[in-house]
Amino acid sequence: MFITFEGPEGAGKTTVLQQVANRLREEGIKIVVTREPGGIHISEQIRGIILDQQNTMMDARTEALLYAAARRQHLVEKVIPALETGHLVLCDRFVDSSLAYQGHARGLGMEEIYQINKFAIESCMPDMTIYFDIHPEVGLARIRANENREVNRLDLENIHFHEKVRAGYLKIAAAEKERIQMIDASQSIEDVYQRVLHIIEARMNR
Ligand SMILES: Nc1ncnc2c1ncn2[C@@H]1O[C@H](COP(=O)(O)OP(=O)(O)OP(=O)(O)O)[C@@H](O)[C@H]1O
Numbered sequence: 001m002f003i004t005f006e007g008p009e010g011a012g013k014t015t016v017l018q019q020v021a022n023r024l025r026e027e028g029i030k031i032v033v034t035r036e037p038g039g040i041h042i043s044e045q046i047r048g049i050i051l052d053q054q055n056t057m058m059d060a061r062t063e064a065l066l067y068a069a070a071r072r073q074h075l076v077e078k079v080i081p082a083l084e085t086g087h088l089v090l091c092d093r094f095v096d097s098s099l100a101y102q103g104h105a106r107g108l109g110m111e112e113i114y115q116i117n118k119f120a121i122e123s124c125m126p127d128m129t130i131y132f133d134i135h136p137e138v139g140l141a142r143i144r145a146n147e148n149r150e151v152n153r154l155d156l157e158n159i160h161f162h163e164k165v166r167a168g169y170l171k172i173a174a175a176e177k178e179r180i181q182m183i184d185a186s187q188s189i190e191d192v193y194q195r196v197l198h199i200i201e202a203r204m205n206r
């Protein structure tokens, strides 16, 4: 199974993904944990370019294409081989991030972004997506409070951009109720973790 974790900045995806992975590993499940953009050498290099704070001149379409290129390489080099060898793949962000950030918040159009990503992913969509819903000001405050987190180029966008990101996610979640499970990410880490674990275990036992 291919499960993706999505949401605005500071929603808690990375923290909870690690906790869930540790727990499922203890149960003997073969797991690959990965992230976008990144997860493998080429895509981590592309990540460096996209998120470099100094790249202030980056065009929105260039940004969208770089995310799609990183996604393609990560998919063929890591995600698909892991799925073919029976692993559960837990991925921090995937194509919904491009729809919400580049499609909706940057204003490039969700359908347009879906079309370039269709070329990148062919038909490989997640079996399930956990969407961590959070007000952007809460998520951004969490990030600011975390001294260990490197601030990237997207973090520096203004609050209106991040509000549009959330609005984009809510549109996708409303349109894809079967695939996307929405959770209230403003709860405590423990409550969010328990909820996500329950959703994933229920899906695996289906
Ligand atoms: N439910 C929560 N309540 C309070 N703090 C939280 C919660 N979840 C995560 N945090 C804290 O918020 C910060 C961001 O969490 P995390 O890196 O998991 O978010 P993220 O969704 O992966 O963010 P990003 O996509 O911006 O990297 C961390 O310092 C983490 O400890």
Ligand SMILES: Cc1cn([C@H]2C[C@H](O)[C@@H](COP(=O)(O)O)O2)c(=O)[nH]c1=O
Residues within 6 Å of the ligand: 009, 035, 036, 037, 067, 093, 094, 095, 096, 097, 098, 099, 101, 102, 152, 154, 155
């Ligand atoms: C995959 C993807 C990501 N983004 C944005 C979202 C974040 O601002 C960064 C990634 O940083 P994180 O700490 O790993 O969350 O990139 C995007 O705009 N479009 C995408 O497709």
